[in-house]
Amino acid sequence: MPNYCEISDALIIYELSAKDITTFKGGGIIEKTIFPKTEEALFKYAGEADFILGRGSNLIISDGLKKITALSLKMLNKVSCFKDEIYTQAGATAKNLLDVALKNSLTGFEFLHRIPGSVGGLIKMNAGAFGQQISDTLTCCSVLNDGVVKEVKPNFGYRTSDLSGIAISAKFKLKRSKSEDIANRIKSNCLKRVSTQPSNPSCGSVFKNPPFASAGKIIEESGFKGFRIGGAEVSDKHCNFIINKGGATADDFLQIVDKIEKTVYYKYGIRLEREFKLLD
Numbered sequence: 001m002p003n004y005c006e007i008s009d010a011l012i013i014y015e016l017s018a019k020d021i022t023t024f025k026g027g028g029i030i031e032k033t034i035f036p037k038t039e040e041a042l043f044k045y046a047g048e049a050d051f052i053l054g055r056g057s058n059l060i061i062s063d064g065l066k067k068i069t070a071l072s073l074k075m076l077n078k079v080s081c082f083k084d085e086i087y088t089q090a091g092a093t094a095k096n097l098l099d100v101a102l103k104n105s106l107t108g109f110e111f112l113h114r115i116p117g118s119v120g121g122l123i124k125m126n127a128g129a130f131g132q133q134i135s136d137t138l139t140c141c142s143v144l145n146d147g148v149v150k151e152v153k154p155n156f157g158y159r160t161s162d163l164s165g166i167a168i169s170a171k172f173k174l175k176r177s178k179s180e181d182i183a184n185r186i187k188s189n190c191l192k193r194v195s196t197q198p199s200n201p202s203c204g205s206v207f208k209n210p211p212f213a214s215a216g217k218i219i220e221e222s223g224f225k226g227f228r229i230g231g232a233e234v235s236d237k238h239c240n241f242i243i244n245k246g247g248a249t250a251d252d253f254l255q256i257v258d259k260i261e262k263t264v265y266y267k268y269g270i271r272l273e274r275e276f277k278l279l280d
């Protein structure tokens with residue numbers, strides 16, 4: 001059971017488990033996590049942080065106690081809209097962004113539907129789907145690095161960015177569209193996701209798609225559909241998802257990842273690149 005300590009400008013939780021802070025719902029424990037309540041408090045505690053925790057939706061925390069301090073921006077989650085621009089703190093969720101965009105008839109965030117990340121994580125990972133990605137609309141990002149705040153526009157690649165330091169807030173420029181059209185695109189994306197992706201706990205796609213190929217198909221063709229170690233299993237709905245069937249450890253997950261990597265390389269000569277982040 002984690003211990004809490006609430007002070008005027010932050011909440012501090014000791015021994016937070018991956019079961020509670022990652023979407024995979026299995027793995028290790030972080031000794032200390034600080035949740036600043038204001039940006040001033042974020043500046044105050046940033047120096048203590050060994051790791052920046054988003055919503056844990058692309059994250060595996062290796063088993064055991066991690067003697068580290070994590071910083072979570074969960075309480076810094078304000079989102080506002082002015083004309084066609086959305087300003088947001090980095091702890092806001094993808095859902096928060098999409099709701100504001102929809103309410104203001106702005107298009108560009110439809111792909112965020114059902115992505116369980118925070119703005120900081122979306123930018124760090126350059127999250128995307130259905131031909132849209134977060135870098136398409138980002139105009140600038142306020143980043144704290146070594147005690148200095150700078151406005152930057154990171155360089156982006158496929159599910160990657162060179163963001164370094166702590167993303168505090170971000171500004172996006174979107175385009176006007178009819179609310180009805182936006183809602184229809186969200187619905188269509190939602191149907192595609194529900195019909196092709198598992199609903200069990202996972203960290204999303206495990207591997208990036210190699211150029212002109214689908215990681216899921218390659219993994220399926222390598223014979224891993226339904227492959228299980230402990231509580232972790234390769235989804236039979238989409239083989240690029242490793243799901244937690246109950247009680248999975250990070251080690252169960254990582255053993256499957258290792259087996260897939262070796263088999264795919266042996267069979268096809270392809271080195272699959274990991275998409276998830278590992279906190280080891």
Ligand SMILES: Cc1cc2nc3c(=O)[nH]c(=O)nc-3n(C[C@H](O)[C@H](O)[C@H](O)COP(=O)(O)OP(=O)(O)OC[C@H]3O[C@@H](n4cnc5c(N)ncnc54)[C@H](O)[C@@H]3O)c2cc1C
Pocket residue numbers: 023051052053054055056057058059073090114115116117118119120121122123124125126127128129159163165166167168202203204205277
């Ligand atoms: C069911 C499911 C579906 C998904 N679908 C998609 C999809 O369609 N497309 C897609 O791209 N991804 C998808 N994902 C993966 C994931 O949601 C995204 O990568 C998301 O952007 C991760 O955000 P997070 O806040 O959870 O980050 P975390 O997983 O907590 O962290 C990821 C990385 O971001 C860093 N980070 C987090 N916040 C900050 C910050 N404020 N400043 C600096 N660094 C920070 C962390 O240190 C870490 O390195 C899916 C995941 C799940 C579980």
